[in-house]
Amino acid sequence: MDDAKLVTKVAQGDGGAFRELYERFADRVYRYAFTLLRDRHLAEDVMQETMISVWKGAGMFEGRSQVSTWLFGIARYQAYHARRSEAKGERLPAERVEEPDPSGPMEREVRVQRAVASLPPEQREVVFLAFYEGLPYEEIARVQGVPEGTVKSRMFHAKRRLAEELRP
């Protein structure tokens, strides 16, 4: 069953379809939230709130974008709130992602992760959505709520910066 059909079933209150949708997307939404927030606890909150919003609001999905785009849009909104609540001190500061020790042997993989982490948030998001999720620019623009040109420019700068950081 394709994703959009699954959402229709969820809108009808089908619990099995909801479980299936969760299986397909929870991990991806979590990784996306983690990319935005760099915090495991916040990422889990965002994932859960996103899935709960989907259960409640599946009827609002209009099928004009991919289901993943729709989900990432909701997650982005939830992440914005999570970040704001945290800034206001409404939740305990969570454990931060450990930065790899720069004095240790710099494995290539560690360097890649560090380079990604060092990107400005909007660029990191574009890199995730394009390279990990394989979303076209048009869909990324929908998620970020910006013109396609802005996404292309973010991609251009992100790629240049990654290339510089990862030069052997």
Add this chain to the structure above:
Amino acid sequence: MNCDQAREMIPLYAARALPEEDGAALIEHVVGCGVCQGELVETMRLTHELRKAFAQFPGPPKGAWLSVAARTLGAPLLRVGVGSEIAGLTLDVGATKTGVPIMGTLSILGREVPVLRI
């Protein structure tokens, strides 16, 4: 296609997000352009490394589904059964936004009778 257009498409091609006909047009350009060829190879390599980097973070904890289910489907978090098939008591411990409801059912010879709701 010119080099600028090719540059725009290369990341999408590497991420397998480019429609097939655009991909074909891109390859046609790349075959005849050394600069874009280098760019494509470099981007494919970067894509592979980035995918690996994003995949390496641990995913959500296993128990996350239970909390989501409890707040949506109202599925029990925990089911405790006491007794036998002939007569027994089942306690469903759920979870909602407002608390942890407990529902008890007494079953006698397969017939279930609600006995408890906290």
